[in-house]
Each structure stands twice: as C-alpha cells, then as structure tokens.
Amino acid sequence: MKLLTKDKPTNDWLSAEIWKVTKLTSGFLLAMTLQVSAATETKDTKFFLNSNIPLTGNNVARKDLSVSLLTVQKTIKGKVTGTKGEPLPGVNILIKGTKIGVTTDFDGNFTIEVPDSNSILVISFTGFVTKEVSAANASNIQLEEQNQTLNEVVVVGYGTQKKGSTTGAIASVKGSALTTNASANVSNAIAGRMSGVIANNRSGRPGDDSSTLLIRGFNSFGGGTSPLVVVDGIPDRDLNRINPDDIESVTVLKDASAAIYGVRSANGVILVTTKRGKIGKPTIKFDGSYGIQQLTRMDQRVNSWEYMTYYNELNAHKGTTLPYTQSDIDKYKAGNDPNYTSTNWLKEVYRKDAPQANLSLSVNGGNEQVKYFFSGQYLNQDSNLRNSDERYRQFNLRSNIDVNISSNFKVNLDIATRKEDREYPAISIGSIMHETVSMYPFIPAYWKNGLPSSGIANGRNPILMSSSAAGYDKVINLIVNPKIGFDLKLPKITEGLSLNGYAAFDYNVRSEKKFTKPWDAYSYDRTNDSYNNVKNSTSITSVMQDEQITNQNTYFIKLAYDRKFNKHNVNAFVGYEQTTTDKTETYAYRRDLLSDQLDQIFTGSTKGQNATGGAYQDGRESYLGRVAYNYDNKYFAEVSARYNGSFNFPSATRWGLFPAVSAGWKISEESFFNNNVKGIDQLKIRASWGKMGNDDMRSDGQLNQYLFLTRYQLITDQQLYNYFGSDYTLNNSIYLSATPNPNITWEVQDSKNIGFDMAFFNNKLTATFDYFSNKRSDILTARNASVPLYTGLALPKENIGETINRGTDWSVNYADMSHSFKYSIGFNLTYAQSKVLFRDEAANIPEWQKSTGKAIDSWLVYETNGIYRTQADVDNSPHFEGAKPGDIWVKDKDNDGHITTNDKVRIPESATPKIAYGIPIRAEYKGFSIDMLWTGQSQAKQMILPQAQGAIVAPPTWLYNDRYTADNPNSKYPVAFNDSDNRNNIDADFWLRDASFFRLKSLEVSYILPENMLSRFGVLNMRIYAGGTNLFSFDHMKQYNLDPETNNTTGINYPQTRIYRVGVSIEL
Template identity: 65%
Template sequence: MKLKSKAKLPLWLQFPKPLLALPLTALSILAVCRQANAKYTIKASMNTELEIRRPALDNPINIINIKGKVTDEKGLPLPGVSVRIKGTTGGTQTDTNGNYTISVPNDQATLVFSYVGYNIHEQQVGNSTSINVVLTSKNSDLSEVVVVGYGTQKKGDVVGAVSTVKGEAVLQNASPSVSNSLAGRVPGLIVSNRSGEPGADGANLLIRGLNSFGGGTSPLVVVDGIPDRDLNRLNPDDIENVTILKDASAAIYGVRSANGVILITTKRGKTGKAAIHYDGSYSIQQLTKFTHRVNAWEYMTYFNELNLNQGNTAPYAQSEIDKYKAGNDPNYTSTDWMDAVFRKNAPLNNHSLSVQGGGEQVKYYFSAQTLDQQSNLRNSDQRFKQFNIRSNIDANISPNLKVNLDIAARKENKNNPVVSLGQTLHEAVSMYPFLPVYWPNGSANAGVSNGRNPAIMTSSLPGYDRTNYYTVNPTLGFDLKLPYLVKGLSLNGYAAFDYKYVERKTFRQPWDAYTYDATSNTYSNQRSSTSILSLAQDAQLTNQNTYFLKLAYDQKFGDHSINAFAGVEQTTSNWNDTYAYRRDLLSNQLDQLFTGSTVDQNATGSASQDGRESYLGRASYAFKNKYLAEASFRHNGSFNFPTDKRWGLFPAISLGWKISEEAFFKDNIKGVDQLKFRASWGLMGNDAVAQYLYVTRYQLVNNPIYYTYFGENYTEVKNLYLSATPNPNITWEKQDTRNIGFDAAFLSNRLNVTFDAFRFLRRDILAQRNASVPQYTGLSLPPENIGKSLNRGIDFSINYNETKNNFRYNFGANFTYTKSKIIFRDESPNIPEWQKSTGYAIDSWLVYQTKGIYHTQTEVDNSPHMSGAKPGDLWLIDKSGDGNITSDDMVRVPESATPKIMYGLVMGAEYKGVALNMVWSGQAMAKQMILPQSQGSLVAPPQYLYDGRWTPENPNAEYPRAFNSTDPRNSISADFWLRNAAFLRLKTVEISYSLPTHTFEKYGIGAVKVFAGATNMFTFGSMKKYGVDPETNNITGINYPQTRIFRFGLNVNL
C-alpha cells in the first residue's frame, strides 16, 4: 500500500518533508493498525512517498460468519439489539425480526448483546456459527445491582427498605428540577412542589413524613458518593439511577441519616464504540392555579359593605358603581391586575448532548446541557439559565488497579426583578381594579401609593437583581484489588473538591409613575417616592473537601457469602461572604460602587466553617442465599457541637429470610418466584441545627452618637452585645428506627410487591424549657435536647410488567401512610391543655373552632362572642367556658398541612415503537389553611368569597360578611378556613414514537425518537375552587404557583 502527500508547503517548511507528511497521513493509519492489533512496516522517502507494508502472517485469520436471533423471555424478537465483538467498536444491530449477522476474526471472540431495559449478555463464539440469545428484562432480574450506602448489592440480597428510580424515568418529567420527577414514583417519599418560579422550582422532599420540630427535616443528598451536591441542578440525562434509603439502611451515614438519604448515581462509560446521544426539547409553561379576583364594580360594592360593617360611610357612590357595572363607558373599565402581572405562556428550552463509550482500558462518559427557562411574569426580564458539563473517566491502569477522574461543572444565571415577588403580588391584590395599568397618555399608573404599579415592578425599570453561580466538582478515585494479600480484598477511595462561587448584583433606581387628576387633566410624577439610586454587591465562596478510604473484602466459601468493609471519611467546608452597598450613584448608567456616595454606605463580611469525621463499616453475610444478615456502624464526629460531645456511635442491624428458597416452600407453593422477609433496626442522627449554639455569641452593632462640637455631625461607635446564651451540653437528635417488611415476586417475576411497616422514635430534639421559666419574667433559656416525637406508618408498592406479542405494558401503584406526634415538648403551664401540641402532629394547626356563621342577631346575643360581632361573622366556640372569646379559646386540632397519605400510579405501554407513559401523584388526610383577606386592608377579595359572602339578602351564605385583614372576628386562624388538601394529579404524561432503526441507518443514525408530553397536566381536588395549589404551604395563596409544562422533543442516538 502506498500513499502520496500532494500538499503544497511553504518553502521554509519543505524540509524535512517526511516528518511533515507523517502527522497528516500515517498517524491515523497507525491508529487503525493498532486497533486491529496488526504489525506494519513504514518507509518514508524524501519525496513524501509513504509506504506501509504488513508482514506475512504465520497464522492467517479465518473469518467466521455468525448468524442468530435475539428474543426476550417470552420468545418475542427484539429489534435494534446492539451486537458487537468484545474489545472492539465494530458491531451490528438486529433487524425487525430480531435476526443478525456478524463476522468475527476467530472462535475465541466474544459477542456482547445489549438492549435498553434488558441485561447485557456475553457469549463466546467457540465452534458455533449460529448463536441465538434470550435477553432477560432488568425489571425481573433479582441479580440486578442496587446502589446502597458506600457500595452496591444485588437486588435480591437487599435487607433494607430501599426504593429505586431509573434514570430513563427521570427524563419523562418536563420540570427543570430533578426533585419534581420523583413525585408519585416510589413509596415513602413525599414530594411537594411549592413554586414554579424559574430557578426556584425544586420540590420539598420528606422521607416517611415529618419527624423533627427543632432541626432540619430534609433528606441527605449524595451524588456519586459525595454529600451535599445539588440534586435539582443536575442534568437529568446524566442520571443512571436514584436510590432512596428509608430505614436503618441509611444509618451508615450516621449523624446525617435520620431524615433518610437519597443517592444519585451518574452515568459512566461502557465498552464499545462511542455512542452519541442527543436529547432536546421545547416547552411551554403555564400557571396551574391562581385566585380569580373581583372586577371594579364588585370591588366597590364589597368595600362599601365592609365600611358600613365597620360603622364608616360608603366610599363609592352607587352611580359610579353602576357605570363600571354597565361596562359601556371606556372611562369606566376594570383591570385584572393578576393578568397585568402574569402572562399565559413562557418558553423553556432544554438540550443535552452526551458521548459514552470506551475500550477495555479506558471508558468514558462526556455530556453537556443547556437550559433556558423564562418566566410567566409579564414584561419581566426574569430568567434562569443553566449550563452543565460532565466528564466521567474510568481507566484500568493494571489488572488490579482502576482509577477514575470525574469532573462536573455548572454555571447558573438567575435574573430576577429587583422588587421582590412577594411585594409585587401584594401590590397586585391590593390595587384598585378600577385603576388602569397605563393612563390614556401612555404613562404608567402610580398605583395606590409611591408609584407601586405591579406591572412596572416586575419590569427592568426599577433595576435588576442578577445572580451568577459557578460550581466545579472534581473527584479523583481509585480501586486497588489485593489478591496477592488475600483473595477478595481491595482498597479504594476518593478525594472530592467542591467549589461554589456566587456573585450577586442588585441595582435599584427610581422609576416614572404618575397620578392623574381628571378635573384638571394633569399628571404628577411620583418618581421621587418610588426608590433611590443604589447598588449592592455580594460575593460568596464555598469550598468543601471530602476524603474517603475503605478496605473491603468480598468472598464466597461454599454456602457462605461475606461482604465487608471498614473505612474512614472526612469532610471539611469553608464559607466566606463579602457585601458592599452604596446609594446616590452618579448616574444610572454607571452601576458601579465607586460612583456611589459614602452616606449610609455599608461594607461587611462573614465566614463560617464546618466539618465532620467518621469511622465506618458494614458487614453482610448470606448462608445458602436464604439467610441474610447485615450490620453497620459509624463513629461520627460533627463540628456543630462542643469538643467533648462531638462524637457518637450509630449502629444498625438488618436480617432477611428468603423463605421462597426453602425446600418446603418450593415443594408446596407454586407461582411464587421470591418471598423475602426483612427486619431492621438502627440508631440514626440529625445534626442539622444552627451552628455555634454551644458558645457565647455576640452581635456587633453600630450606634450613631451625635455631636455638635467642632462641626462634626455624628460618628458611629461599634458595640458588642450578648446575642444568645450558650448551651455547652448541646448534641444531635437521635432516632430509633425500626422496620419490618417483605419483598415478593410472582408470575415469573412479572408481578413484584414490597411492603414495609416502620416506627421512628426521635429524641433529643432541640426545644426550649418554656415550663421552667415563667412568661412574666421575659427571659428565655437556650434550646436544649429535650424534645421527643414518634412517627409510625406503612408503605408498599405493586408493580406488574407484561409482554404479549409486540405489546408491552406495565402498571405500578405505591402507597404511604405516616402519622407523627409529639411525645414531649416543654410547654408553658400557662397554656390551656387543649392548645398544647404534645400528642398531636408536629405541624398541627392551632385554630378557633366555629359553628359556621351567625345568621341572626339573636344568635349573636345568645352566645359568647367577640366585641362588635354581628350577623355574618364567624360563630366562634367558647372552649374555655368563661363567656368570652379570647385567644385562650383556640384549639389544637389533629390535622396538619403535611399529608398523612401519599400515593402514586405509574403506567406505561408500548407497541411497535409507539409508547405512552403516565405518572399520577396524589395525597390525602391533609388540611390547608386559606385566609383570603390576610394580605392587607385593601385586598380585592377572591371571586368565590364575593359571590358567597353573607349579606342581609343572603343570610344562609357560605362565607362571612365583607371583611379585610384588620377584622379580628373573621380574618383569623379558624377551622372554618381549613380546607381538604387532598388531590390526584397527572404529574407526568409522555407519548413517543421510535422510528424504525433502518430509517436513518444510511446516515449513521442508530435510533430516533420523537415525543410530546406534559407535567402537572390537570388535578382533581377541592382546592381548585379557591385558586390555591394543594401542595403550597402559603396560607394566602399569593405566590408564584407551580407550572403546567407542555413539552415537545427529539432523541437521537448515533
């Protein structure tokens, strides 16, 4: 073979020509030669002629043609199965009938068969020329590997309450935040999405309910073994699987385990040619819920009634009301201020590209993602952008040594209105609906006061609030097998360095807004009262270092299997913050601190440190694959506590019995593939409390002291004040965790059932000794570890998978019931017994009890009532029996906002490339408080409140007479305003079509899928009437609700 280079080179580059031609031609050929394990001789001459010769082979290769068919467990053909020669990138795919043909170099070659949703199968060629393969589904394989704390276990050998979610399931949800994709999928996990605001739309997560009233309640999130990495901001396409540890299986995480643990495993490289995957989508976001409010004439009518109820004169003439009601005068129109603030549709773009592959020595996974989420705020620059990159590389340095280098980096840009969303929405519901957004001359309305027009407040006219986040997460790890010491012995570990830098710039400026005098037809600018020209900058730097090392042993001796490890882990973190502020800038075109005045300037900073150190281990034992035992411990030290109280021991033990493996069971009971009973106990901790509670803390305060001497106006004197009394005995919360359950599989593993019953007893919860210090002293003691709570419940799941001919379908249901109560809380003796929280749910409601609404004056006169009560007011019950209605009559009720019941339904079907997947999520036994007029004295009432209010003409009304937030008889926490927050929501639906693999085969494209879907498509529940999302915890309902997302996308595999 001869190759000639004809490239024209500059004179100064023409010598030596062979060296120049070699990089252009021979290197690529050498790579091919190396891939084929062939030896070649290369000769180069000065005329750039390159000759490559291959020596004669002593043993010529005999190409073997292999044919075969790939089917599933039911004997149905599997099209599109990847068939390749192990150790090479060459391969083919099965056709629509599952048939394949492939050429191999010799009989020692091994074929690797892989298909999405099925286990990888390897088959050595040997003397066969026809190889038929049956692939087993991952869903039914009890040998499937499950990620647990600091290791992996076979699914059939897990003895803890562990649930998993596959990465492909996460991708079906259109939400930009990963946490929302977990809703409805697994038992024991409570997922509550409070908001759809860009960049702040992550869900609140609870594992098996609420267990603490003095510390944090969120589960620990661990990504690729590293704690505290952000779950929501991960690229969903990077996720291999999600594991939820719900019982003593989490105790291996010691002082951070009591709230449960969520483990995220990202994708890694695989042997084979580079697989390029693209996933892109365009989505439309819409608000799910918002309270519809009254129009102009209804507002005037309502506030006339309110003022008359308060003994005042009606502010609006009936003739004026009639003009607005008629609606035929352009000068008398209504403004829907919520519509002026929010728009119907907002776009969302998400694109991800990944490359996965490798050889026997090096495997790799690379990915990049870009996300652009706009806001449903009208006329707003609010926007969230995210860019993720990831590189996971595994290398075999030697037969016994593997190393990995993982690097993940992320940039986030969050642009918010400078006026807070809460303030804007408050103004929106407080605005007179008879005021226009803009006056006839086009200038902005100044609103009720100070130019606070909510349509302007969401725009960039008042300034901006921009935050940039930069995150880098490198991890370097190794795995060293030590068979020359002890067979089955290994040493592995990693070092992880997490860096996060946050810079925020908040620029405020006055804006133009006008009042209008119709009599003189003049406008007055309220610019001077809107804001001042100012700038604030904040910079935060956080770095966390994690080091882990473990010595592991894994071996089998006849009927005995042992897996054990002992390890050490250390995590340290540092946080630094710098803040600066100046006002009265020279110009709004110079948004820099140096242009500001020194008057009222502020420059400050703060810092904090944190750290934990641990010695941990676990041992698992199995006898005849029937009797399972596991024990773990963690000796944990936490920086949050005094030096003599930083260390604690967190042991756990779990037992399992595969009764289905017993001879008496197999011989007498048919149709049961597996029945395994499990029991676990563990002592777990929670150190999610405020830092430095054990030391005396002081606050530095600036006190201006005024002087008139020597022409000085004033000076500032810094003083230290005692800000908190220390508790030198503070320690972590401790939880006694007990769980019993079983796993069962039937019908050739097509039907799977899990059931668990649990009991969490948490003690040493931080609380104050309110009973020890009389209230009249005005003193308070520091929090102490004296609280105690109990949480009991059950959770279970049922999953069924079936394939008939070309039709595959699956159905799953999961259910969780939790009931928590406070066992001890040192409550003041002055509190009536019926108000004490002991014995009730941790977040139970304290409310006035009611008998409905007073209909007549006689009812008012003949019952205890608040001063000024009249027909149409809430009928409050005198619980104390003293003949008066006071705060002592409020009663603790069993209901709370945290649902006692959570459930989900997971459904899927696929036929000849067309697939439909749905996830339903629901909750029950939860009560949400709605206080429709609590936002302020001028709040426009919701439509339902106006239509159903009490009036003399409507004495049997559903709601009280006209009132506002200042009304002490109606705008109060009462059981009248508690509403059933039960719901069933279509959380995720996706329909897709996978084109036949041969469609784009000639272009090198392996698979193409188009899909359309929706998230939060619709909801069934009684809260819909009030325009409040049942997942919210906002009693006013005035917030940025979660969004309904319609998505259209494309998946391409090369």
C-alpha cells in the first residue's frame, strides 16, 4: 500500500479518512512507502508514526512495518453514566499512551477503535473522578463525582471564581441539597446548610412560613437587618417562593466580599443562581410529591373542673367572691352528665393533618447554538385550621434561554413568572388563637342539636371565626420577572476582553379583597331548654379592596478582562448599575352592605367609606469595579469599590464610596511546605476588610423614607372619624408626621475577617474557619437623652448609633465518593455576639437598664428569687403592693425598698441565638440513598409567660399541675393568676427558658430503579423517595408544649409544622 500524502505530519494522515476506511484484515506483514528525509532514515519507523515531522519528499526510503505496530483494529462500544445513572454527554475517552480519543454523544454512548481488547481507556469529565478501564470492560462505565470543594466554581458578586482562589468569607450550597427538604420554602431549606446563616422559622402557616434570616447575627438596632437577596444578578427578588428544583446554587457573601453591593451590603448578600440549559438532547424531568402537615407542638389547656378550680383559687387569692360552686366542679369532674363536659378548644380549631402537594416539570437541553431550560411548578398547601378554607397555592413558570449568535456573541433571555393565591379567614389568626385559648372549656363547640355555641361573648366562637361564616380574606400576588442580557467577547481588541450586561423589568401586582360579615352562633338556656341566636355584634358587613402595583427596572453593563500571563492571572471589571422602583397603591373600603350575601363594594354605604392610596419611589445608581489577581495559584489579592447613590437621602449625603480589599496565601503551594508537610492537601490563609452600607430604614417594619423632608399625613384611621364628625362621616385633615433631618445618610459597617481553608486526605476532608468583627456606625436613632420621651416631643432621627458584632463561623466536611458505598458528613457552626456601643439614652434610665454594652435585642426583665413561700418571706423583703405567699419574689435592684419598673434589668440573653449550627449527612449504596440534616441553636431565651393574652385565658396544664397552693407550698410555679395580676403576670427571668434545640430538620430516603428495568420504557432515571421536615427535636420546651424555634411568647401565633411526604422523580 502506497500513501501519496505530501507535506503532512504523520499523525495527521494516520487519523485521516483513508486510514479510517482502510481495514487491516490479517496480521501478516504489510509494506508501505514512506517519504522521509535522508537525514532521518536511520530512525525507527515507530518514531515517525508518533511524531509530527512533516514529509518533504526529498528522498524516499522503503521501510517495513512490524506486526507489533500495525495490528487488527477492534471496535468498542459503550456508555458512560454518572453516580445516579444519568447519561453523561461530552465525556473524553482516550486510548492510554496515545492521543487517539472520542467523546460521548447526547446519550452518553461512544464508539472507539482500539488495537485489542487489552487496551486501556482513560475516561475523564469535569466534576468527576478520572477513571481507567480495560477496553474489554467498557460497555458500561460509571463515573464517580469528584470531591472538589476547594476547586469548584462559586458565584460571587457580578461574576464567578474558583473557590480555591477566593479571598473572602463565602459559603455556598448546591440546589440539589435543597430539594431534600419537604418544605417548599427556600428560606427553610437553606437553614443549617451554610455557616454564617442564622435561620429561624417562626410559623408554619401556609403562605406565611418563611424563616427569618440573619447573616452573622444582628448588627443594627435602627435599620433593617435582612440580607440582600440577588437572583440571577437582579436585587430584591423573592428568595422564599422560588421553585427549589429551579435552583443551581445559593451563595452567601458574609464579609467584605459583599461590599461590591455598596449601600445594601452591610447585612450580607444571598446570591441565587437558577439552572440553565446544557448541551444534549432534551431531558424531561417530572417530580411529584404528596405530604401531610402536622403541628410540631400543640398546647394543652386545662379541662372544665380544673379551670373552675383555678379561677376559684385566683379569686380567693384576690379576696373576691368565688365564681364557681363546688357542686358544679364535682359534676364536671365526674364526667357522667352530658350537660357537664369539657371541650378541648385547640383540637376543635386545629386538625391533626393537612395535605400538601407539589408538582414540578422541567425540560433541559440544547446544542452549540441554543441551550434552554424550561420549568413549571404547582404547589398546594392546606391549613391545619379545621373548619377553614385557608390555603396557599403557587404557580411557577421559568424559561432560561442562551443563544450563541456567533463564537463571540451570546444573548440570553430569561423570564420567571409566579402567581400566589392565599385564602385566609376574615378574622386574623391572632384573634382566632386568642379566642381559642381564652374559651371556657365547659362551653361546648356545638350544642346537642348541632348548632354552634356562642363562645364567651358576642358569638365569638373561634370555630366560626376561622370559617367562611365570618367572610374571607383573599390575596393574589402576580409576579413577572423578565431579563435580557448579552455577552460579547472582544478578542480583536485584546484576548480576554468582554462586554456584557442585562436589563430586567420586574412587575408585581398584589390584589387583596377582604369580606367580613356577622355570623350565627347560639346560646343555650338550660332553664327553658331553648337556643337563642346570638348574632355576632362585633363584626359588620364590609368589603375592603387593596391593589398594589410595583415596577422595578434594573440596568447593568460591565467591561471585563480575564487573562493569564504565564503564572500571572488577572480578572477585572468596571461596571454601571441603575435600579428604579415605582409603587402605587389604591385602597377602598365600605361597610353596611345591602346584604351579607353580596360581597361587592358598590353595595356598601357611603357613610364611613374610605378611598385612599399611596405612591412610593426608590432608586439607586452605582459605578463599580473589581480587580482580582493571583500569582501561580499561590498568592491572591483583590480590590473592589462601589460608588453608590441612594434615593433615600438628600443630595448632599446621597453618594458614598464603599471600598474593599482582601488577600490570600495558599501555603500548601510553597515548596517548603510540600517537601516537609505530609497529609495536608491545601492550606490557605486569607483576610479581608471592607466598608459596607445599609440604606434600609425599616426598624419598625415600615419604610421610613424621606426623613430629610417635612412630612404631612392624611388622617385615615376610621377610629378617628367620630372625633371630627358623626355617623362615620370622613372629614379630611392632616398633621405633621415627622420633623426633618437634612443630614441623614446610610449606616456604615467596618467589616474585618480572617480565615483559613484546609483540605486533607486527598481532599476528602475539608475545613474552613473565619473570625469576623463588624462595627456598625451612623445608625439612625433619636437623641433620647436630650429630649426624653416623657416630654411628648420627638426629635428627628440622627446617624449617631454604634454597635459591634464579633464572632466565628466554621465548617468541616468529610466525603468519600470513590467506592460503591459513598458518604459525606459535615458540620457548620456560627457564633455571633452583638453589643451596643452607643445609643443616646435618657439620663434617668438606670445603668442596668441601658442598652449600651448589651446585646442589641437583649431581654429587659425583673430578676427574681423564686416564689414567696411564707408570709415572712413577703414581710422581710421589698415587694409589690398586695404581695402574698405564692407570688413571684422580685429583687429590689436599686435597693430603694420598693419594687418598681426601675428594678428591671437588661440581661445578656435574647430570643436570637448566639450559636447556630447544622450537620448534613448523606450516604449512597447501590441505588439507595439517605439525606439528613440536623440543625440546632444555643444561647437563646424564650418567654413562656402564659397569661399575656387576656384575663380569662385557660391556663396550660403544666402551670396548673404545679401551681402554688396550701397543699403544694413548694411548687414550681406561682399561685393562680390572670393578666391583670401585676405581681405574677410580669416580664421576669422567672418565665425565661433556654431555647436551645437539636432538631432533625429534614430526612429523605430514596431509591433509584435499575437502568435495565427502565430503558425498555424510554425512562432514563426514576427515583422514589420518602421523608419529612421538622421530624423531632431535643430541647427544653417540650414540657411547655412550645416549639423553641417559634419564639411564640403569647401562644397566639400559628404553630410550627412538621411535614411527612412521599414522591417520585422521573427523567425521560
């Protein structure tokens, strides 16, 4: 055979089509004519076959090729899959010792020709451990995921970096970890997943079950404390209601790395990245689950005869007439008369189980030109209120499309829409719960004939109050978030230069309609054996309609440069961002409708009507930039700055510069370390400093904007109408609502951080440690020392407050994914201790009550010595007027011989934990997997004072069973009391309890069906799973039937919930 190819390297013609189509069918010697240089004729032929020496045609030599070199080619076909059995497209497959290789197709399949079946194939793919297999065993190859915690790419402000090269305190979690939580609320799913994040879920109410998030604890007492949420680059998008299946990753910027966000960075930044399309044929994924919601703790209240006994003791202690006879108590205690029974009102109002359904569908795929990700979600959560129509429904749609116009120009078009439907009772949950715990247990929920009872008074039966009999409150929230962006590479100017940007137009319409009406309830006259309709007189027919429309536009553009020069790596950008927000509100109210069957506002009376509204504008403009440099992946430095203007402040103080610097040293890359230290794969030390801002003036829950202007407000409170007119006739009037301060500006935080990143045992064990110090200054607060509150005068707020918050956060993770049994276990912890450095406090406030020097949200309570056991205890100590044995013994802090409010003490503890931690655990074996997350908190106090709701509250069983009586003088709790008792119903350390807990936050057990079982049906992957969230807890609050996470001091909030669910995930 003679090859006439000229002026080509040998490797080129060996891979050419003529070589591919020429099949060697026997093993005998073949002759080839090779054109070689005379000077190299003596070289062995194998040298030329594996070299790139061009053939010049100067001389011709005839060489014989040995049988060992040219043998019969063998065709190998196989498939490459991931750890979950999913096909992997684009995997590199190379014959070991050569440059001959192929890549897998969209389905993970490949075909390669090898010299013989003993050839070794090297299989490599980003994110997976490189594997070598014999060609004879290459039909099914499964790659193991690589533990690359320090080398994975993480999202940072306006870009991405390898985690091993970051110099800031950054934590991240993959979206796949969040989906193992049965809660559909993302804020609940991230709890315990990352160090630096303190998350507390205060309520399990459908549609209102979000966790309170703090990054490294409290830093301010005058402004907002919530972190900034940025979704796909756009600020202020909602974290809670994103479909967890849409999330690629969540990253938290905890230190000066957040300073690139300027006046909104001081409370930390949460970056959410949603999924995008990947090259490959369309993959359709369906996930469906059904769950049951249950209350984690249900309060237990006394029965009828216990209630009567308790209130007889209460009146005896006060020296008043006993309300219940012993004969009545005995009848209820006997329980054999149907007219003398007990009602457990909590069980009548709440049901044990409430369903939850969550359905999600996505399509992912694309090619070199277009990649796409489409998804949809339907969520339905019913309420645990037994007779209520309360529920929450959510519809999510998302489309992320990337189009490569050319090799240097890419366009992306994203749109996310969501509709939230909330159906609530017309009566607030606080009022419903107040009536529930206040109800006499001897009043039945329903009379013998089925009619609902009238409650304590005015027909306020909580069963009816929570039902449609009292009306409804419907809220519809529609969100549309489109975004268009581009990425233009500029290699003709210089390699690594690019221009990119985006524009987003967020639109939100919130519509609420609340319809109230009186309801029918019945009292029972035992004497005449008759029932009387006690139509609720405290509720009227009325309709309220409120509509809020919000438009937020965000524009961003940046010029970026990313280049490597030998060992020098430079990444830099300069950018411009502008955000504007416009909000309008229209409110209408009418009462006294023509009929309680007509829920339309036009049927109401014009008397007492209210038609009002509001408008709000906000805006920020920024110039920003960052330069990141590293030398030889060993020495790192980063500088960033943002020149930021905020619409919230006057022009003279509107603009500010927020710089940040950080540096890192990867000691493990030094030769002196590598040569002398064994077992440590990576060791990096890093430090950062930054100036960060906070322009969120919402310490009271309202946006206190325009504090630099004199403001007037229209009186719209309906309760004030009668003061200015009669018969609910509205008389317009205005009043001065704020005194201006023309010099206000944002809060400023000086943030310092030093940290270490380490890896051991071939990167199986990783650890991160950070120490931080955040000093917040220019906090808006009033000069209370200059003008005390009792004068009735109010000075404008000024930037004079100061706090400091110090602590540590660290995480450790061990993962072994190299065997059939794969597992990982982690531990993350955050410790944060805040302290008020300056708060202008009135001079007449005792030193022990001042905030300065204490935690920002510390408790202010009386210190106690337990309970007065004898009259001598009372007589020999200062006490409240009228104190008797059985009352709480309060310390006389100021030693003036009297107990007054001056004796209250501000203690170190608060309801916010100083320590929060999480322990994520995962294990896999032959298709089976288990994911669990333990979370906990420590150094927090919760108030268990049970009587804060009202004078006739039924006491909880724990209080009743160990109360002070003549027969129980050594009791744990005081004598019977109600809310008007100023000796026992007080904020005191007597009622504070340790709110620490260790909780199984989430658990999921799953099984992936074998591929050979699914392939015949065209199914790529099928996973079935079962699990739950908030399954059980070890804590000190169980004896009080309170959940330590809710901080429910009065017992009138919607309780925390646990969820059990089963589901299936299918990929086609």
